[in-house]
Amino acid sequence: MRFFFKSRQFKIIAAIVGAVMLLTLIFILTGTRMAPHTDILGTLSAPFRSAAAKVQEVAADIAATYNEGNTLMLENAELSAKIDELNGKLADYEKMAAENETYKKFLGIKEEHKDFQFVSASLIARDSDDPYSGFTINKGSMSDIKKHDPVITDSGIVGYITEVGLTSSKVTTVLSPKITLGAIDNRSSDSGIVNGGLEFSKKGVCVFKNLARSSAVAIGDYVSTSGEGIFPAGLPIGSIEFIGTDNVNSSIYAEIKPFTDMKEIRDVMIITSFDGQITGKDE
Amino acid sequence: MTDRKKTVLTAIINTVLFAFLILFHYSGADIKIFDANPMGALALLVAFVMFSSESAGVITGMIIGVIIDSVSSTPIGFNTITLTLISFGATLISHYLFNRNLKSALVLCLLCSAAYFTARWLICFAFAGDVVGSFTYLLRYGAGSAIYTTVFVIPFFYLEKKLLFKAR
Numbered sequence: 268m269r270f271f272f273k274s275r276q277f278k279i280i281a282a283i284v285g286a287v288m289l290l291t292l293i294f295i296l297t298g299t300r301m302a303p304h305t306d307i308l309g310t311l312s313a314p315f316r317s318a319a320a321k322v323q324e325v326a327a328d329i330a331a332t333y334n335e336g337n338t339l340m341l342e343n344a345e346l347s348a349k350i351d352e353l354n355g356k357l358a359d360y361e362k363m364a365a366e367n368e369t370y371k372k373f374l375g376i377k378e379e380h381k382d383f384q385f386v387s388a389s390l391i392a393r394d395s396d397d398p399y400s401g402f403t404i405n406k407g408s409m410s411d412i413k414k415h416d417p418v419i420t421d422s423g424i425v426g427y428i429t430e431v432g433l434t435s436s437k438v439t440t441v442l443s444p445k446i447t448l449g450a451i452d453n454r455s456s457d458s459g460i461v462n463g464g465l466e467f468s469k470k471g472v473c474v475f476k477n478l479a480r481s482s483a484v485a486i487g488d489y490v491s492t493s494g495e496g497i498f499p500a501g502l503p504i505g506s507i508e509f510i511g512t513d514n515v516n517s518s519i520y521a522e523i524k525p526f527t528d529m530k531e532i533r534d535v536m537i538i539t540s541f542d543g544q545i546t547g548k549d550e
Numbered sequence: 551m552t553d554r555k556k557t558v559l560t561a562i563i564n565t566v567l568f569a570f571l572i573l574f575h576y577s578g579a580d581i582k583i584f585d586a587n588p589m590g591a592l593a594l595l596v597a598f599v600m601f602s603s604e605s606a607g608v609i610t611g612m613i614i615g616v617i618i619d620s621v622s623s624t625p626i627g628f629n630t631i632t633l634t635l636i637s638f639g640a641t642l643i644s645h646y647l648f649n650r651n652l653k654s655a656l657v658l659c660l661l662c663s664a665a666y667f668t669a670r671w672l673i674c675f676a677f678a679g680d681v682v683g684s685f686t687y688l689l690r691y692g693a694g695s696a697i698y699t700t701v702f703v704i705p706f707f708y709l710e711k712k713l714l715f716k717a718r
Contacts (some may be wrong), residue, residue, distance in 0.1 A: 273605055280605040284612055284634055291627035306620070349576075393578035394620040395587055396670075398691060401623030403576075431624060439625055444680040465675075465683025 280370060301469060314332035356463040380499065384540040386410045390533055391435065399443035399468050406537065407432045415497045415545070417538045423503040423526030424448075424492065425535055436537075440529050441504065444467040449495025450475055450504055450523075455483035458493050461504060471529065472508060475521040482519065490523050499541045560713045567594055567709075568614060578622040586694030590702050591618065592666055597706035598657040599637050600644040601714035611637020624674055632669045636662050638690060640709075652707055659703035667692035 388404040418425040426440035442463040450461040459477040467506030488507045505525035571590035599607030615633030648654035675684040
């Protein structure tokens, strides 16, 4: 082994590896951007990753079609039973219609916020090791995307940009514990913070925390951003599915099912600018 | 076939295999068993460093790390540093301590994948604020994935033995 360490070859390799490691360390300590070598490789490999993502989409569609055929008969039987049940629910039509109107308002959020500037992007890589469903998109600093820019879909909030490359960026979702955003219950106006956790992420939900015991949050309530932190106010997050008591303090928490299914995302919108946005200088 | 042609062919096969494994892993597709998700590229890297030269092993580890960093959700540079160190360690262990047989490959791959997932836990989850979640990741995701990854070294070991061992 000592011959290897003394060899000229080892010294050259050590110098190259040392230089790359040093460059990487510098970017870890100072930057929010990807290291240049990572960025270059990311840019070069972007077309291949896009192609792989498309292949994956086609494969998923074929698998879904096959599964649909098998389950069609079972579904028919189930649906017949549900017709009777739905007849009974007609009485609640007025209430449902009102909820639908509220939901439509959420979808029209883009029209309501004239100050938002959007960049659309497509998913090109999904880290299957990430239990929080993080992914990479095909737009970067060339499209004016910055770290901490909010990422949404037509359905609601997705997360924010955590790393920016030249032509790609990484997105952390609301299912991650790294993200903390101010939120408000649209019906009761109770406010708290929303973040994620591993156990919640498995269920595809995030947690609405720090709610007072006297709060009037209820299952089915819609929750949206309150404007505290890096997200603008009024972006829909999801609906409350479960309410529980915090084991640590006297507050209660609610599990929110995001309107956006993080595992099914293909296209997203990045809000690159909005009134009151926290810039790098503000941080 | 001349030695030069063999070397080029070996390089092409390994490049295609690494590219396929990385694209498969990061295209959203997975072959999970419960929460365990294998990292095929790591298993191939371990098999590769067992039969390649020391310098080729380290450089390959570094390049694979840089490529994975451009698509992974881990912090900047995590894979570059971790995979370079792992390939360096694996190179030294396989060349100077272990024999080049399947048992050694299995042990080495288990060590390397355990090191990778432990490092990932330390950097990404241990201090993320979700204490229960962090240990859940280590035991359910990390340990399972390390063992599952080790299984994949078996075909890669025989492939690299065929490709590289005779060439050396």
